[in-house]
Amino acid sequence: MAPDKRWKGGFAVVKRIHVNPEWSLPELGSNPSTNREGTSPSSFAIRPEVGGRRAFSSPDTPGMPEPSGIEATDWENEKGRKPVTQLESARAGIITAEMKRVAERESHLTAEQIRAEIAAGRMIIPANRVHLGYKLDPMCIGRASTTKINANMGASPVSSGTEEELEKLHWAERWGADTIMDLSTGGQIDVCRETFIRNSRTPIGTVPIYSMIIGRKLEDLTYDVILENLEHQAKQGVDYFTLHAGVLREHLPLVKDRLIGIVSRGGSLLAKWMLIHGKQNPMYDLFEDICDIMREYDVSFSLGDGLRPGGLADASDAAQLAELETLGELTQRAWAKGVQVMIEGPGHVPFDQIEFNMKLERRLCHGAPFYVLGPLVTDIFPGYDHITSCIGATAAAYHGASMLCYVTPKEHLGLPKKDDVKQGCVAYKIAAHAADIALGIPGSRDQDDELTKARAALNWKKHFELSFDPDTAKAYHDEDLDVDTDFCAMCGHDWCSVRISKEIVEFASGKADGFQREGGQAVRTSALSTEQQEILERRGVLSPEEIHKLAHKGEKTACHSDLIENEGEAKEVQDGLLA
Numbered sequence: 001m002a003p004d005k006r007w008k009g010g011f012a013v014v015k016r017i018h019v020n021p022e023w024s025l026p027e028l029g030s031n032p033s034t035n036r037e038g039t040s041p042s043s044f045a046i047r048p049e050v051g052g053r054r055a056f057s058s059p060d061t062p063g064m065p066e067p068s069g070i071e072a073t074d075w076e077n078e079k080g081r082k083p084v085t086q087l088e089s090a091r092a093g094i095i096t097a098e099m100k101r102v103a104e105r106e107s108h109l110t111a112e113q114i115r116a117e118i119a120a121g122r123m124i125i126p127a128n129r130v131h132l133g134y135k136l137d138p139m140c141i142g143r144a145s146t147t148k149i150n151a152n153m154g155a156s157p158v159s160s161g162t163e164e165e166l167e168k169l170h171w172a173e174r175w176g177a178d179t180i181m182d183l184s185t186g187g188q189i190d191v192c193r194e195t196f197i198r199n200s201r202t203p204i205g206t207v208p209i210y211s212m213i214i215g216r217k218l219e220d221l222t223y224d225v226i227l228e229n230l231e232h233q234a235k236q237g238v239d240y241f242t243l244h245a246g247v248l249r250e251h252l253p254l255v256k257d258r259l260i261g262i263v264s265r266g267g268s269l270l271a272k273w274m275l276i277h278g279k280q281n282p283m284y285d286l287f288e289d290i291c292d293i294m295r296e297y298d299v300s301f302s303l304g305d306g307l308r309p310g311g312l313a314d315a316s317d318a319a320q321l322a323e324l325e326t327l328g329e330l331t332q333r334a335w336a337k338g339v340q341v342m343i344e345g346p347g348h349v350p351f352d353q354i355e356f357n358m359k360l361e362r363r364l365c366h367g368a369p370f371y372v373l374g375p376l377v378t379d380i381f382p383g384y385d386h387i388t389s390c391i392g393a394t395a396a397a398y399h400g401a402s403m404l405c406y407v408t409p410k411e412h413l414g415l416p417k418k419d420d421v422k423q424g425c426v427a428y429k430i431a432a433h434a435a436d437i438a439l440g441i442p443g444s445r446d447q448d449d450e451l452t453k454a455r456a457a458l459n460w461k462k463h464f465e466l467s468f469d470p471d472t473a474k475a476y477h478d479e480d481l482d483v484d485t486d487f488c489a490m491c492g493h494d495w496c497s498v499r500i501s502k503e504i505v506e507f508a509s510g511k512a513d514g515f516q517r518e519g520g521q522a523v524r525t526s527a528l529s530t531e532q533q534e535i536l537e538r539r540g541v542l543s544p545e546e547i548h549k550l551a552h553k554g555e556k557t558a559c560h561s562d563l564i565e566n567e568g569e570a571k572e573v574q575d576g577l578l579a
């Protein structure tokens with residue numbers, strides 16, 4: 001049959017098509033665009049009821065655990081004591097200065113909504129009272145707010161010191177890290193921590209057991225050492241402690257059939273301590289005393305997943321889930337003491353198990369914010385684990401995680417350098433932002449829509465300005481064609497679909513006010529900045545000398561472990577070389 005159209009003024013006027021409503025995007029969640037522009041009306045997430053247990057939540061796949069019926073308001077503040085922590089203030093109905101500041105930063109939430117979420121235990125503000133006296137800008141972690149990212153750093157016994165780590169901290173803040181974990185295991189560990197706290201705008205987290213065993217054998221770790229160290233770090237201003245208090249003696253037999261055993265440093269140290277002493281995990285036994293110290297300074301818990309899987313084959317196994325159940329018990333004990341809690345999560349998880357892991361935590365840990373490490377969704381891409389994990393992190397955030405711990409390209413391979421920190425941060429900002437859009441967090445898509453308009457108008461200047469990393473975007477554009485014109489080197493003038501679309505008068509796209517290119521003529525772009533030139537240089541092919549160096553097939557260094565039979569001797573040689 002001939003098409004139903006007629007020619008008018010040189011253009012074909014085609015019969016209007018009505019899309020079957022069955023095939024259009026259903027309005028389930030809220031619209032992530034403030035201006036409600038574009039053709040996509042909403043997200044598929046559940047319509048947000050901030051104050052409810054499913055605020056900004058993905059729809060549950062059949063079979064997923066229901067949210068818990070328990071929340072932090074089920075406990076009252078201790079009678080006769082002035083509220084000290086954000087949780088205690090929230091439960092007393094007080095809106096603190098930090099809650100007000102967080103409401104400014106989370107423009108879709110009111111200070112009262114933030115108070116209510118904190119009172120319920122679904123949100124925390126990790127802000128040690130000492131750190132608030134320096135440069136800390138309060139932020140929150142919780143599913144009702146935007147998704148946050150954490151960057152790990154810290155001196156190791158093998159490389160790097162305080163200055164280099166401080167530079168990385170500022171670099172991570174520059175690339176959007178919302179919190180920083182100081183995981184120093186060597187160097188001047190105490191100085192490094194103090195320096196971080198005094199110089200960071202972002203909350204600082206630590207794994208205190210690392211510094212507890214510096215200068216002593218693990219077996220000599222006593223209850224007094226544990227409490228003294230925690231008190232010292234709380235007094236310094238650490239905002240959250242990762243404590244692996246949920247690894248119990250009873251869980252250890254569950255690990256024996258794993259492919260890779262215990263991969264958490266804190267988890268493995270405590271497991272060894274329990275086996276040496278034949279006793280329960282000291283962090284578990286001392287939990288109420290620890291809470292008292294943390295309450296005094298308002299240090300938040302990051303209840304560590306000491307039995308997290310270290311490979312896909314060990315994911316969601318009995319050991320991991322038994323520990324998660326214990327973390328749910330500890331969450332309630334911390335709430336009873338007025339201490340804020342978030343929960344650490346895995347690790348390495350096949351893509352199809354991610355939703356289950358997020359929703360099981362929501363159930364077992366009663367909605368306490370989930371802070372996940374990736375997870376990596378495949379194990380065979382060392383060198384690219386910022387990508388394997390950011391795929392998992394995006395799914396995790398969509399299904400319920402509140403903070404994503406970054407993974408850099410150096411994961412499993414070495415200590416991240418400055419550029420690895422940037423790569424990790426950028427990958428995780430992508431994951432967090434993608435999830436926020438999918439969850440329908442109001443306004444989360446605004447910058448994307450602005451950039452789309454600039455792209456449609458072929459306005460390169462605005463395109464770069466609206467990019468997360470303008471220097472890299474401009475350097476890549478100018479590498480092939482340093483001319484600001486109505487196409488780029490990807491397709492060239494004749495094949496540029498955006499340019500062709502602009503020429504089709506009927507299309508409104510690319511004509512948004514304020515997005516048209518100035519002038520209209522092709523003009524040479526401004527020269528590349530030093531930073532942009534460096535970005536391009538880093539893309540350069542390696543010189544023959546560099547390739548030769550990388551392919552060096554000479555003698556292995558004397559400390560290489562497979563050259564030495566005796567483990568102790570190997571360590572001695574390594575210590576000698578590193579001294």
Ligand code: SF4
Pocket residue numbers: 486487488489490491492493495496497498499
């Ligand atoms: S040339 Fe191709 S890639 Fe470049 S702006 Fe046009 S359509 Fe986009």
